[in-house]
Amino acid sequence: MHLRNFSISWNRLFEVQKGTFHKASDLENLDISNNKVLTIDVISNISQDLRKSSIKTLNFEKLQCTYGVSQILKINHIAYLKSTTLLELNLASNRINSLETGALAFLPKSLLVLNLADNVLSFGLYIIEFASLQSLEILNVSFQSTFHQNLMSGDVFEKCNDTRRNPNLEVELHEIGKHYNMTSYEDKLFPKMDNFLKGNFNYTVYLPPNLRKFYYHDNLYKMSIPKFSLGSQTKLTHVFAQQNIIYEVIGPVTGLESIKYIDFSGNFCGFISKLFLKSFSKLEYLNLSNNALGHVFENDKNGEILSAQRQLLTLDLSINRIYRFSEKVFLKNKYPLKDIEHILDRLEKTCSSYTVTTVVMISLIISAVTVTVSRIVYRYRWKLRYMYFVAKNKYKDGDNYQQLKTHSSYRFDAFISYADEDRRFVIKLVEKVEKEYNIKLCIHHRDFIPGTGIMDNITNAIHCSRRTVCVMTTHFLKSYWCMYELNMARMEAIYSRNGNNVLFLIVLDKNILKRIPLHLMDLVDSKSYMEYPGTEKDVALLAFISKLGETLKSKDNGI
Incomplete structure (x- = not known):
């Protein structure tokens, strides 16, 4: 069989039996991903079949159901791959919680790419074994413990096959033991482990010697980076550690002098030690955005945090609540940053405080709006007051209010508005006119209803009277309530009497006409007054008196 590329992904496979790929010696690329009922136990059958093949790429992604129990990747799952020339292995999304001690050592020395993303890996001694992957260049352990939210549909109701166990595993483990001395391997890998367990932590952690890119992002681990040492990783250049929960970085972390690219954005980090970046002298790209490092850089008076980054080309410190920088951060450290002048200009504009300007502009806008509204309200103040009382009385009296607008239903022939100082004259005049012409006039000291608000009494008197007569004197013009009655009567004429003139004046002093407000001069110009x-x-x-009596008794609106 000369099959080179074969994919059976997304097929709802339940089983891949041993011997399925036994004759596929030329197979180079195999993809059985997204068959969630297979479980990772099927890897043992496939790897045993491919041990003498030309396999280069294996994709075992998502062989476990999304919400199943955690799994342990065991030696017998991958041991037969050791004799292959495999270049890329994908074990993502399999709910792998840990790796059996020694498992990584059985991966082939030719392996370049290992993907363990979207699992639930916990801390364990298997971490030390990554150093045995001599040729590994790319390691991906991102998206660990991810919460796969699906709104209670789909995968959450799927039937998992987590409890299935391969009956051949024990036999296979026995066969593997014939070829590899497991005991001697563990003794060699973990020498003097007793000292480690007693608390002597002066160990150097080694990563794969040829590792170039390390992906450790979007993990839900809450952690702090302490001081520790890595073996000299001369080829590691890129570290992707964004979107984790690394709340503090103490360091220093030594052995990473070759790193050129670090993305540490979105980590909720609130503290970075001044020593942490000391060993990253070749760093060209550093992204520390979307953290909480404002106070850290504000307190870095001497620019010590970034003092070793003399080759830095790109620096991102956005969204860190940084309010100010010490001048020494950039003056002392001569970074070869790209477009530095443009960046500084943009920062100056972006970071400038516009608080005073904003407050002044808001104050001006509020003042302008207030003045405009005040002028409008003042101009239409009488109309607004009138409309308020009309609505109030209409709501209160209902149909009775509509009847007041008909000529036959007026309670009084006229409402007499006057100043209290002119009461004696008005009372004599009212008594005489009422007696001789058999009319009924309304005057406030006699006809207003006790217990009712003065504004309501005034409005009701104007509504219930066919006309309103204002006795114009100096005292009248000085009286607030007299002017209130006059203006409300004008509003009544305009808005409730179809524009008919129901208001006229009695002028006791000719000189008073010169003092009448301008907005009332239309009454004078229209001869709506008597002297x-x-x-x-x-x-x-x-x-x-005769003309006054006849005018008040008549039902037309003339004088």
């Missing part, structure tokens, strides 16, 4: 003759015995007085 009092000034004597009680003159014929002119009799004519005045």
Whole structure:
């Protein structure tokens, strides 16, 4: 069989029996991913079949169901791969919690790429074994313990096959033991382990010697990076450690002098030691954005945190709540940053405080709006007041309010508005006119309803009267309530009497016309007033009373 590439992914496979790929000696690329019922136990059958093949790429991604129990990758799963020339192995999304001691050592020395992403890996001694992967260049352990939210549909209801066990595992383990001395291997890998367990932690952790890129991002591990040493990793250049929960970095971490690229963004980090970046002297790209490092850089008065990064080309410190930098951060450390002048100009504009300007502009806008609204309210103040009381009375009285607008339903022939200082004159005039012309007039000291608000009394008196008569004197113009009655009567004429003139003035002093406010001059210009003759015995007085009585008694709106 000369099959080189074979994919059976997304097929809902339940079993791949031993011997399925026994004759596929030319097979180079095999993909059985996303068959969630197979479980990782099937890897043993496949690896045993491919031990003498030309296999280069194996994709075992998601052979476990999403919400199943955690798994342990055992030696017998992958031991037969040791004799292959495998280049890339994908074990992502299999809920692998740990690796059996010695398992990584059985991976082939030719392996370049190992993907363990989207599992639930916990801390364990297997971490030390990564150093045995001599040719490994790319290691991916991202998305650990990811919460696969699916809104209670799909995978959450799937039937898992976690409890299945391969009956041949024990036999296979016995056969593997014939070829490899497991006891001697463990003794060689973990010498003097008793001292380690007693608390003597002066150990150097070694990574694969040819590792170039390390992916450790989007993990849900809450952790701190302490001081520790890595074996000299002369080829590791890229570290992707963004979107984790690394809340503090103490360091220093030695042995990573070759690193050129670090993405440490979005880690909720609130502290970075001044010693941490000392060993990263060849760093060209550093992303520390979206953390909480504001106070760290503000307190770095001498620019010590970034003092070793003399080859830095790109630095991202955005979204860190940094309010100020010490001048020495950039003056002392001559970074060859790209477009530094443009960056500084942009930072100056972005970071400038516009608080005062904002407060002033908001104050001006509020003031302008307030003045405009105030002017509008002041201009239409009488209309607003009138409409308020009309609505109030209409709501209170219902249909009775509508009846007040008809001529036959007015309670009074006229409402007399006057200043209290002119009461004596008004009372005599009212008594005389009422008696001689058989009309009913409303005056506040006699006809207002006790216990009712003065504004309600005024509005009701104007509504219930066919006309409103204002006795104009100096005292009238000085009285707030008299002017209130006058303006409310004008609003009544405009908005409730179809524009008919129901308001006129009695002028006791001719000079008072010169003092009438400008907005009332239309009453004077339209001759809507009568002049009092000034004597009680003159014929002119009799004519005045006669005309007043006839005007108030008539139902038309003339004077």
